[in-house]
Amino acid sequence: MDTFAALSQGLMIALQPMNLVFAFVGVMLGTAVGVLPGIGPALTVALLLPITFKLDPAGSLIMFAGIYYGGMYGGSTASILLNTPGESSSIVTALEGNKMARAGRGGPALATAAIGSFVAGTIATIGLALIAPTVVDIAISFGPEDYFALMVLAFTTVSAAFGSSVTKGLTSLFIGLSLGLIGIDLQSGQARLSFGVPDLLDGVEVTTLAVALFAIGETLSVVAAGARADEIIEPVKGSVFMNREDWKRSWKPWLRGTFLGFPIGAMPAGGAEIPTFLSYALEKRLCKKPDEFGNGAIEGVAGPEAANNAAAAGVLVPLLTLGLPTSATAAIMLAGFQQYGLNPGPLLFVTNPDLVWGLIASLFIANAMLLILNLPLVGLWVRLLAIPRPWLYGGILVFATLGTLGANPSLVELGMLLIFGLLGYVLRRYDYPIAPVVVGLILGPLSEQQLRRALAISVGDPVVLFQSPIALTLYALSALALFGPLLFFLATGRKAPVGGDED
Amino acid sequence: MSDTTPSSSKTADKAGFAIAFGLAALSFVVGWDAWRLSSVNAHSAVGPAAFPTIISAGLALLAVATAVEAMRAGPVDRPRDEIVPMAWVLAGLVGQIALLPFLGFSIATGWLFAATAKGFGKGPIWGHFLAGTLMCFIIYLIFAKGLQLSLPAGPLERLI
Numbered sequence: 001m002d003t004f005a006a007l008s009q010g011l012m013i014a015l016q017p018m019n020l021v022f023a024f025v026g027v028m029l030g031t032a033v034g035v036l037p038g039i040g041p042a043l044t045v046a047l048l049l050p051i052t053f054k055l056d057p058a059g060s061l062i063m064f065a066g067i068y069y070g071g072m073y074g075g076s077t078a079s080i081l082l083n084t085p086g087e088s089s090s091i092v093t094a095l096e097g098n099k100m101a102r103a104g105r106g107g108p109a110l111a112t113a114a115i116g117s118f119v120a121g122t123i124a125t126i127g128l129a130l131i132a133p134t135v136v137d138i139a140i141s142f143g144p145e146d147y148f149a150l151m152v153l154a155f156t157t158v159s160a161a162f163g164s165s166v167t168k169g170l171t172s173l174f175i176g177l178s179l180g181l182i183g184i185d186l187q188s189g190q191a192r193l194s195f196g197v198p199d200l201l202d203g204v205e206v207t208t209l210a211v212a213l214f215a216i217g218e219t220l221s222v223v224a225a226g227a228r229a230d231e232i233i234e235p236v237k238g239s240v241f242m243n244r245e246d247w248k249r250s251w252k253p254w255l256r257g258t259f260l261g262f263p264i265g266a267m268p269a270g271g272a273e274i275p276t277f278l279s280y281a282l283e284k285r286l287c288k289k290p291d292e293f294g295n296g297a298i299e300g301v302a303g304p305e306a307a308n309n310a311a312a313a314g315v316l317v318p319l320l321t322l323g324l325p326t327s328a329t330a331a332i333m334l335a336g337f338q339q340y341g342l343n344p345g346p347l348l349f350v351t352n353p354d355l356v357w358g359l360i361a362s363l364f365i366a367n368a369m370l371l372i373l374n375l376p377l378v379g380l381w382v383r384l385l386a387i388p389r390p391w392l393y394g395g396i397l398v399f400a401t402l403g404t405l406g407a408n409p410s411l412v413e414l415g416m417l418l419i420f421g422l423l424g425y426v427l428r429r430y431d432y433p434i435a436p437v438v439v440g441l442i443l444g445p446l447s448e449q450q451l452r453r454a455l456a457i458s459v460g461d462p463v464v465l466f467q468s469p470i471a472l473t474l475y476a477l478s479a480l481a482l483f484g485p486l487l488f489f490l491a492t493g494r495k496a497p498v499g500g501d502e503d
Numbered sequence: 504m505s506d507t508t509p510s511s512s513k514t515a516d517k518a519g520f521a522i523a524f525g526l527a528a529l530s531f532v533v534g535w536d537a538w539r540l541s542s543v544n545a546h547s548a549v550g551p552a553a554f555p556t557i558i559s560a561g562l563a564l565l566a567v568a569t570a571v572e573a574m575r576a577g578p579v580d581r582p583r584d585e586i587v588p589m590a591w592v593l594a595g596l597v598g599q600i601a602l603l604p605f606l607g608f609s610i611a612t613g614w615l616f617a618a619t620a621k622g623f624g625k626g627p628i629w630g631h632f633l634a635g636t637l638m639c640f641i642i643y644l645i646f647a648k649g650l651q652l653s654l655p656a657g658p659l660e661r662l663i
Contacts, residue, residue: 034656065504165572167568169567170561171569172563174561174562174565178558178562179557181536181554185540188551190540192536192540192555216596219592219619220593223585223592223619223622223623224588225582225585246556256588280546336557364563388625389623390621390622391593391620393619393623394616394617394620395616395632398616398635398638399616399643401615401655405608405655409654411600411603418593421596430518430522451553451554451600455549460549466515
């Protein structure tokens, strides 16, 4: 019953008029930016983070929640109408959704995505509220060695789940870990890898890295592709409402997608794309008209979209309760928390319960706002899709540099943006995943801290790392994530299905 | 970046080797920094050099793995990249950094907008420069006055 008391307390906070305005602004901005082609939720959150700098923590986190959900909704709109999934968890939506749009059924495709996202988001947020206190109770008993093992698990799963090969995923991760070393070591006061540049002493900003990798890297690869990439926007013809048959064919996939998405997203191994692929495969098998799959089956939009949104809420479980980001978006959100001196983790639920529950409550509100706003406003979003590419990418770069300058008006910061942008281009060019770089940058210093804490308690004896049963279980899971695909290959002779890159 | 021409008859992926080399270089830099730090007397059980040493070793292993994969993969055909449009976008970014201290946010970022649009094949550059500068000036007003973010000011921004 405690959970419900806390949650209703949170709802009271979120329903304050000013906070409703923040949620509304967040939802609108998130959708508007997320709908732009090539911009996924991670970049949306990173670009809009500087806007929240001057707000109070509660208001800004509430706006955040709106941006997060709005960005995802915008992303699925772009996938359906433009066939350019802004992130890998929308790939499946694009598959069937774009076919539906081409067949003149873009309206119902958007509607089933929106309502499915609402249903999934609401159920998954209830799940988050119910499960979070339990995870917090368990997490309080974790020692530093357990936290270290948990982070090792996050490292391995993030590297193994994203990208085309484990080597490439690990390479991205280690680039991120190396970047995480830059700056002053907090325990000894020594400067590491800063080469005498004073701006580097504070380390690399997560938002700078994310904006550079996602926005600048993406712009460079699109411009380099030249005429290779051509996009056709499908107009939304006819009614945006679903008919009786659409409803009948949609509600079960929504629920099935939710129950696939939330648990997988909530695991510290996370990732939103695996449940979308699973949901697509499941709906294809259960569908009474399997021949429609590949030609615009509404189940193929409803299920994966629900799975995507449920997983996105699930990802908040490890983020809020353990301080463990398992996706690029979550890593940027963690950076947003840290900006206010808040450290997500079990203690946050004790020290700032109003904030945490206010955030969870505003997820419900953002979700409801999206449902009410987006279908009537679909014409506006479609017009945003039609911005000519030269202006679109010109604008993206303007806002990318604006955000960086707003956070830290220094030329060195802009130079880093350029260098990391080139890094992002090279990574894309040679098929390396981006998300592990961001996760490595933010989790690297945290895992080092836990490692050193554990070894300080044991006076340098490394055996302590492998004594706790929790840590051993987590290491076993990490090994499985790393070598699982290999075992799968050896056992079946086929390559394991792996997800694409986040964003 | 566009060195992998389809007609290449080499037996290995050149780009893979370049990446392996880059990883080895990064491993060396991180390892060298760790070596420098290891001489510092740490007051705790694990000093500031331990974690970098692990990362350096990991990078070295990945460099070897990447080189082996490149050798096995053989030549890879990758679509050619357009150099000129890319150069425009990069010129926009570099130009913005160069102009910012003297001419302020609006003009420098207006140039970035114009150069990017040019890279994507949309001219004229002067028209876009003026429009971009105006847009950035409005953004400056919103952010500097409304949200109190400090953006670098130049002659244009000092008018207000």
